[in-house]
Amino acid sequence: MAERDNIVGTSPLRKEGRAKVLGKATYVDDLSLPGMWHGATVRSTIARGRIRAIHFAPEVDWSQYAIVRASDIPGENTIVHLTKDHPCLAAQEVNHPEEPILLLAHREKVALLAGVAGVQIEYDELPCVFTIEESEQAVANNDVERIVWEGSDFGGTANCFKQYLLYSGEASETEDGLAAAFEAADYIVEGEYHTGAQEQLYIEPNGVIAECEKDEQGNVVSVCVQGSMQCPYYLVHALTLVFNLPEEKCRVIQTETGGAFGGKEDFPSVIGSHAALLAMKCGHPVKMVYDRAEDMAATTKRHPSRTRHRTAVSKDGKLLACEIEIALDGGAYATLSPVVLSRATIHAPGPYKWPFVRVRAKAMATNLPPHGAFRGFGAPQSLFALERHMDKVARVVRLTPEELRRRNFLTTGDRTATGQLLNEPVDMQHLLARALEESDYYAKLARFGEENRGSAIKRGMGIAAFMHGSGFTGSGERRLNSVVQVELLPDGRPQVLVSSTEFGQGTNTILCQVAAQTLQIPYEQVVIAQPDTQLVPNSGPTVASRTAMIVGKLVERASTHLLDTLRSESNLPLNHAPEEFTKAALGYLAKHGSLRCSVRYEPVKPVEWNDELFHGDAYPAYAWAVYVAEVAVDLNTYGASVTRFDALQEVGRIMHPVLAKGQIEGGVAQAIGYALYEKCVWKDGRMMNNQMTNYIMPTSADLPAIHVHFEEVPCVHGPSGAKGIGELPMDGPAPAILNAIESATGLSFDTIPLLPEDIFEKVNGFTDTEHGGSGELDPDRLGEFPPEVNA
Amino acid sequence: MKDLVQLTVNGEEHRIEVPPMKRLLDVLREDLHLTGTKEGCGEGECGACAVLMNGELVNSCLIPALQADGTKLCTIEGLSTEGRLHPIQQCFLENGGAQCGICTPGMILATHHLLDKYPAPTLEQIQEGLAGNLCRCTGYMRIFEAVQKTAEAQHAL
Numbered sequence: 008m009a010e011r012d013n014i015v016g017t018s019p020l021r022k023e024g025r026a027k028v029l030g031k032a033t034y035v036d037d038l039s040l041p042g043m044w045h046g047a048t049v050r051s052t053i054a055r056g057r058i059r060a061i062h063f064a065p066e067v068d069w070s071q072y073a074i075v076r077a078s079d080i081p082g083e084n085t086i087v088h089l090t091k092d093h094p095c096l097a098a099q100e101v102n103h104p105e106e107p108i109l110l111l112a113h114r115e116k117v118a119l120l121a122g123v124a125g126v127q128i129e130y131d132e133l134p135c136v137f138t139i140e141e142s143e144q145a146v147a148n149n150d151v152e153r154i155v156w157e158g159s160d161f162g163g164t165a166n167c168f169k170q171y172l173l174y175s176g177e178a179s180e181t182e183d184g185l186a187a188a189f190e191a192a193d194y195i196v197e198g199e200y201h202t203g204a205q206e207q208l209y210i211e212p213n214g215v216i217a218e219c220e221k222d223e224q225g226n227v228v229s230v231c232v233q234g235s236m237q238c239p240y241y242l243v244h245a246l247t248l249v250f251n252l253p254e255e256k257c258r259v260i261q262t263e264t265g266g267a268f269g270g271k272e273d274f275p276s277v278i279g280s281h282a283a284l285l286a287m288k289c290g291h292p293v294k295m296v297y298d299r300a301e302d303m304a305a306t307t308k309r310h311p312s313r314t315r316h317r318t319a320v321s322k323d324g325k326l327l328a329c330e331i332e333i334a335l336d337g338g339a340y341a342t343l344s345p346v347v348l349s350r351a352t353i354h355a356p357g358p359y360k361w362p363f364v365r366v367r368a369k370a371m372a373t374n375l376p377p378h379g380a381f382r383g384f385g386a387p388q389s390l391f392a393l394e395r396h397m398d399k400v401a402r403v404v405r406l407t408p409e410e411l412r413r414r415n416f417l418t419t420g421d422r423t424a425t426g427q428l429l430n431e432p433v434d435m436q437h438l439l440a441r442a443l444e445e446s447d448y449y450a451k452l453a454r455f456g457e458e459n460r461g462s463a464i465k466r467g468m469g470i471a472a473f474m475h476g477s478g479f480t481g482s483g484e485r486r487l488n489s490v491v492q493v494e495l496l497p498d499g500r501p502q503v504l505v506s507s508t509e510f511g512q513g514t515n516t517i518l519c520q521v522a523a524q525t526l527q528i529p530y531e532q533v534v535i536a537q538p539d540t541q542l543v544p545n546s547g548p549t550v551a552s553r554t555a556m557i558v559g560k561l562v563e564r565a566s567t568h569l570l571d572t573l574r575s576e577s578n579l580p581l582n583h584a585p586e587e588f589t590k591a592a593l594g595y596l597a598k599h600g601s602l603r604c605s606v607r608y609e610p611v612k613p614v615e616w617n618d619e620l621f622h623g624d625a626y627p628a629y630a631w632a633v634y635v636a637e638v639a640v641d642l643n644t645y646g647a648s649v650t651r652f653d654a655l656q657e658v659g660r661i662m663h664p665v666l667a668k669g670q671i672e673g674g675v676a677q678a679i680g681y682a683l684y685e686k687c688v689w690k691d692g693r694m695m696n697n698q699m700t701n702y703i704m705p706t707s708a709d710l711p712a713i714h715v716h717f718e719e720v721p722c723v724h725g726p727s728g729a730k731g732i733g734e735l736p737m738d739g740p741a742p743a744i745l746n747a748i749e750s751a752t753g754l755s756f757d758t759i760p761l762l763p764e765d766i767f768e769k770v771n772g773f774t775d776t777e778h779g780g781s782g783e784l785d786p787d788r789l790g791e792f793p794p795e796v797n798a
Numbered sequence: 799m800k801d802l803v804q805l806t807v808n809g810e811e812h813r814i815e816v817p818p819m820k821r822l823l824d825v826l827r828e829d830l831h832l833t834g835t836k837e838g839c840g841e842g843e844c845g846a847c848a849v850l851m852n853g854e855l856v857n858s859c860l861i862p863a864l865q866a867d868g869t870k871l872c873t874i875e876g877l878s879t880e881g882r883l884h885p886i887q888q889c890f891l892e893n894g895g896a897q898c899g900i901c902t903p904g905m906i907l908a909t910h911h912l913l914d915k916y917p918a919p920t921l922e923q924i925q926e927g928l929a930g931n932l933c934r935c936t937g938y939m940r941i942f943e944a945v946q947k948t949a950e951a952q953h954a955l
Contacts, residue, residue, distance in 0.1 A: 020891055027899030028887040030834020030874030034900065037833035208934050210838040210846055211900040265836070265900025266934050299839040511898030511935040665894040669940050673897065676937030699843035699932070707938040708929040 014524040015517075015727040018665040022515035022535060023263070032263045035214040035234045036296045043216065044073070046285040046295040047119035049109035049126045050305060051101035054137070054374040054692035055155060056130035058099055058108065064125035072122050073289035075110040080284065081227055082251030086276050087244060090161035093340035093377065095249055095280050101130070102155060103339035103376045104693040105305035107277070112285040112293050135374040137692050139313055139334045142166045142371040156372035159341060168337050168370040169345035171352045173621045175364035175424045184363035185319075188328035192319035196400045200316070200392035201758040202741075204336075204687040205309035205680075207381050208704050209510075211235055211265025213274055213306055214296030217282035221290075227252065230283045233260035236275035237267045238548035239506050239538050245276035246283060261538040264510035268677070269380030271510065272550050273343050274306045303697035307379025308687060310335040310347055310370070314355070314392030324406045326362075326415045331355045333368040333389055338377035344370040347378075349480050351385030353625045354738070356424035357393045358435050358474045359415045364424040374692045380550060382674065383737035386475055387681065394471040394742030395757055398749065408746060409439060409448075412472050425625045432720050435472060438633045438655055442470065445716050446635035446653035452750070459751065463642045466650070467751025471743035472633045476626030477724070477731030478553040481616030484608055484627070490544035491561035493522060493569050494603035499592035501526055501569065502534040504603075505546040507558045512733055513666035514554050518562050520662060521726045525566035528585045544605065552731025555662060556628065559726040561606050568604040611724045627724040630731055632656035634675075634739035637711070638747040642770065645763040647748055649679055652713045652740065659722035659730030667732060671715045674736025680705045682741035686760045803867045807832065808876025822861035823847045826873060834874035834903045838932070845931030848904035849873050855911040855930075874903035877910070886910055886948045895944030897935035905931045909945050918949050 026032040063069055077084050077098035084098060085091040097108045111122045134152045136142040145153035146166050154165045163169055174181040189195060215234030222228050227250050232242060239259040246257035259279070264271060278295055285293040297305070313334045319327040333351050337344035352368040401411035416435035422428055443449065448468055455466040478484050492504040503522050509515040519533040526533070536543055546558050572595070573579040579591035595602055616623040637651040654671050661667045684703045688695040696702045721728025741759050749755050754769050800815040807830060814829050826832045826849070835858055838846030842857040849858045850872040877884040883891065886909050896902040905928065912919060912927035919927065924945050925938075933941060 018894075021894075021896065023899070024891045024896055025883070027896045027902050028883065028890045028906065029878055030903040032899050033833075034836070036837070037827075209898070209900075210844055210932060210934055211836070211898070212838075264898065266898040268934070299841070513897075665940070669894045669897055669936055672937035672939040673935045674937075677934070698841060699839040700841060704932060704934065706929045706932060707941070708925045710925075710938055713937055713939050 014520045014530050015662050016660065018663050019516065019520065019530045021513060022519055023509060034211055034265055035216060035262045038216060038262065040216060040218070040292040043292040043294055044112045044114050044285070044289050045116040045119060046110060046112045046282050046293045047123050048107045048281060049111065049123055051097065051104055051106040051108055052128070053101065053130050053132055054104050054135045055102055056100070056132040058097065058101065059129040059131055061109070062127040064127065067121055067125035071113060071118065073112040073285055075284045075288050079288060080249055083248045085248055086280060087248050088273055088342045089345055090159040090341050092156070092159045093342060103374050104691070105376055107281065110281050110285050112289045135692060136166070137373055137375065137689065139311070139336050139371050139373070142373050155339065155374055161341065161345070163341065166372045168341040168372060169348050170369045171348060171366070171621055173352050173364065173366040173424065175361060175426065181363050181365060185328050185330065185365055188319040188363050192327055193322035194320050194403050196318045196320060196396070196403050198316045198396045198399050198757060200314045200395055202312045202388045202391050203760050204311045204378065205381060205685050206303055206687060206702060207268040207270030207308070208702070209266030209268060209270055212297045212299060212302040213271065213278050214294070215275065215279050215282045216292055216294045217279065217286040218292045219283055219286035221287070227287055229256040229258065230286070231258040231260070232279040232283055233262050234275060234279060235264045235271055236261050237264070237271045237508050237510060237550060239508070239540050240545045241273065241548060242275050242279045243540050245280050249280045250283070259540045261508045264508060267510040268382045269384065269550065270307060272380040272548065274379065299699060300697050303702065304694050305376060307342070307377060309381035310337060310344065310378040310385070310388065312336070312351070312388035314389055316392060316396040318396065318400055320400055320404055322404060324404045324411050324414045326359055328363040329356065329361055331366045333366065335370040335385070335388065336373050336375065336378060337370040338373060338375040340377045342377040342379050344378065347380070347385040349385070350476070351389040352621070353425060353476065353480065354386040355389035355393060357390060358417050358472055358631060360417050360421055361424060366424070375689065382677065383734045384551065386734065386738050387678070387741065390473045390738045391741045391759065394473065394739070395745055398746045399755070408470055409443060413439060416472070423625065426622050427624045431628065431722060433631060435631060435633070438631060438657060438718060439472060441716070441718070442633035442635050442653060442655040445655060445714065446637065446651070448635060451637065455751070465640045465642060465751040467638055467747045467749070469636045469638070469743045469746025469748070469750055470633060471739040471746065473738045474629040474631045475552060475731070475735040475738055477556045477628050477630060478626055479551050480625055481618060481623065482614070484557060484610065485614070487547040487608065489547040489558065489561060489608045490605060491546045491558060491565050492544050492603050492605045493562065493565040495592050495596055495601065496534060497596065499589040499596070500532055500534050501566070502536055503562055504536050504543045505558060505562070506538045506540065506543050507546045507554050508538050508549045512554070512670060513663060514549065516666060517555055517662045518559060521559050521562045522566045524727065525563050526570055526588065527583060528588045532585060552630070552734045555729045556725035556731050557608065559729055560611070560724065561608060563726040564606040565604045568606060569602065572602060572604065628659070628722045628730050630656055630658040630735045632735055632739055634743045636740060636743035636747040638744060638751055640748055640751050640766065645767040645770065647683055647761065647766060648709070649683070649711045649744055651711045653716065654713065654736060655716040655718070656735060657718040657720050658732045658735065659725055660719055660728030661717055662727065662729050667717065668715045670732050671736045672713045675713050675740050676705055676710055678737050678740035679710065679744065682744045682759050683761055684709070686762060801864060803863050805866055806870045808872060816863045818862060818864040820863045821859050822863055822866045823858040825863050826858060832873050832875050836900050836903060838900065843932070844901070845904045845908060846901050848907050848931060850907055850911060853914070855908055872907070874906060877906065885951050886913070889944040889948040889951065893944040893947055894940035895936065901931060901933045905933060905941060909948065912945065913949060913952070918953060919945065
């Protein structure tokens with residue numbers, strides 16, 4: 008295609024951007040339907056117990072409320088994810104604080120406060136487990152009272168939703184190799200790393216409006232839910248079970264969505280089902296929009312984790328073998344934990360060449376609200392552990408952090424820990440070299456080394472090297488079997504039809520760019536439909552860094568199909584002008600009435616994956632990155648802050664430079680929050696700081712300059728060579744920042760979030776060695792670098 | 799109990815009967831159907847509901863209707879004229895300052911207030927001036943750029 012036709016790679020205006028800057032974009036809370044009521048949820052006040060009695064306060068006029076209980080559910084009482092353990096409404100037992108028990112609707116929103124307060128629930132409380140360790144202990148002690156989850160048809164055992172065992176080769180050979188490597192190793196380095204829960208904190212809370220149509224006998228005929236969400240077809244699936252209706256009777260429409268980050272992947276199935284049940288009960292449309300406190304307390308968060316590393320390494324810094332053990336806290340129900348765990352497992356060995364690897368991973372049940380999807384989806388947890396551990400290994404073998412990594416990076420032609428052959432170009436050496444150069448790494452290290460002496464402000468540099476797989480894992484894309492369509496509108500403009508949603512990342516824009524470039528017409532001429540399951544095909548969920556690469560490729564293919572049809576059937580010439588496209592399109596429509604081209608997912612190259620052995624091609628492609636953090640730790644206030652951040656990545660072809668930069672900067676900012684600010688405080692399974700006042704995300708004043716750099720290496724799997732980008736920036740910053748803090752202070756921290764009080768405790772000798780702190784504080788060494796760092 | 803409250807919103811005068819403690823946010827959204835003003839937290843932390851009241855930036859979720867009586871308000875709907883974007887809106891659009899868009903109306907009004915105060919703001923002044931408006935998508939970098947571009951464009955006029 009001629010240069011002038013290149014649209015992918017430029018930065019046209021965001022499709023829905025004009026409406027957004029005008030304040031005219033319509034989010035669900037901006038909508039009101041005639042006769043609409045409002046809904047609210049009565050939630051469990053305890054973590055675990057049997058519901059003994061429900062009392063309705065006599066001073067409330069209950070005749071004015073619609074009340075839904077578990078027994079009102081016409082279909083199955085379940086929010087289906089991978090299995091059906093998660094009830095839509097608790098019937099006899101509750102398993103976490105804030106678990107939904109009853110639903111109320113009223114024509115006046117203000118009346119709901121009194122309604123919720125007027126329901127008193129009595130429980131017989133049961134013993135609970137609130138941490139991974141307590142959950143493990145219950146299993147180890149065969150403490151039946153504290154087995155809070157039994158197993159499911161999807162698998163899992165007592166208190167454990169899922170386990171994986173990943174071997175780099177055949178199991179017994181790998182075990183032998185591991186044993187020999189640890190025997191022969193010059194050093195064995197062990198470490199334990201912890202990460203906390205993190206709230207997605209989209210600025211628009213979860214919300215929906217539901218309608219329900221009944222026949223004359225009062226049976227539900229159809230339901231329709233519109234609202235803030237990532238995956239309309241997930242909600243369709245949930246509704247089919249709750250209402251026992253066929254798919255085509257469960258319509259779901261995504262409204263403009265004010266941020267999601269994974270927090271609106273699985274949760275809309277809950278609030279969507281609830282609102283639809285209330286609409287069924289009261290006979291009116293029902294709006295449910297959570298307030299911030301309810302959203303934070305009751306909806307999903309990032310899984311807390313504990314990761315243990317044991318590494319065999321030679322004295323010249325060659326990694327010989329690793330044993331990694333990952334445990335995630337899944338909360339009270341399985342939800343998406345098995346899939347999050349899968350990504351955590353596959354990313355755990357990172358971008359390194361390991362002769363022998365064993366990863367054991369498990370997701371444990373606790374009596375916390377279920378943890379769920381959040382940008383990165385398991386990878387930030389295991390990569391935090393790995394990249395902190397690599398610095399520890401480097402220290403032990405007396406190499407600089409960058410040199411240790413340099414000696415062990417995967418490269419083109421190597422196999423990953425799952426045995427995947429890297430047959431597309433991978434150049435971590437170059438990424439590292441360039442990242443160090445862009446961040447002025449060596450000059451700064453030397454300067455800080457000088458300046459730190461005699462200063463209470465200790466400054467340092469840290470790096471993290473990592474990758475993130477694009478698309479669903481293994482055979483996942485094959486199972487999703489996504490469909491994309493491109494059609495002609497009556498005025499001759501092409502319209503892209505996908506269920507892939509826009510929630511800030513730029514889905515609308517990049518997919519229209521792909522269609523425009525393929526159809527050789529201006530970007531402005533392409534339209535994208537609002538995701539409405541009655542109108543758009545299932546192009547899969549908007550998750551897993553899959554939209555640009557997988558759905559983008561499908562849009563490219565559907566557009567090619569449409570173009571070919573116009574060329575062969577409507578005399579569209581080669582190298583057509585935009586007007587010629589419109590003319591051919593109108594000509595085709597006049598003759599045939601309509602044109603809609605549909606394509607279904609086909610892998611660009613065969614993807615071989617064995618689910619049983621957890622071996623093979625884990626992802627069609629990976630994005631690769633090296634990040635560098637520069638930090639300052641103030642030993643007067645014990646506050647650590649990031650003073651500059653350099654993010655270098657290879658994400659294939661950049662489709663839209665402005666959006667791509669925005670994705671990386673936004674991800675880095677969230678990850679800085681993950682590392683240094685955002686702490687969920689739990690008490691008896693309940694989040695205690697469920698407000699923006701006391702759950703602290705970074706403000707504009709907290710963030711450093713974030714410098715984004717791209718290496719562009721086109722990838723065969725995506726349209727015009729693009730790969731996934733959305734989750735990658737969440738993975739690297741936290742370990743890079745803690746590595747930099749160690750470079751600045753000599754203090755080794757292995758738990759995030761790392762708050763000033765944690766630094767205070769370590770400096771003043773209250774080290775919590777249980778949480779992986781090295782405990783080897785030498786106040787004289789504060790701010791000094793080991794000699795090899797400056798070599 | 800309702801009180802008569804008089805508001806001038808985006809140049810238009812309104813007299814409405816509302817409960818005196820009704821939040822200005824709800825008055826704007828429910829009574830005046832100006833839904834460009836968003837609710838993010840309801841406790842004055844996120845700035846999604848920010849509007850200009852007599853030229854000052856306020857969180858409308860913290861202002862009772864009675865307190866707004868007699869004031870002049872500017873919401874996001876009042877910035878553009880006849881469909882033409884205000885330069886701040888244009889620069890947010892061009893520089894990627896809006897991603898999911900939910901913080902955007904408040905952020906744009908905070909920018910308006912900032913540029914009134916500092917027509918050529920330093921980066922620190924921008925960081926400080928927008929610190930009451932949370933954005934979870936952008937990491938703020940595109941927003942800073944949008945503000946700087948607006949200032950440059952206005953300076954060039």
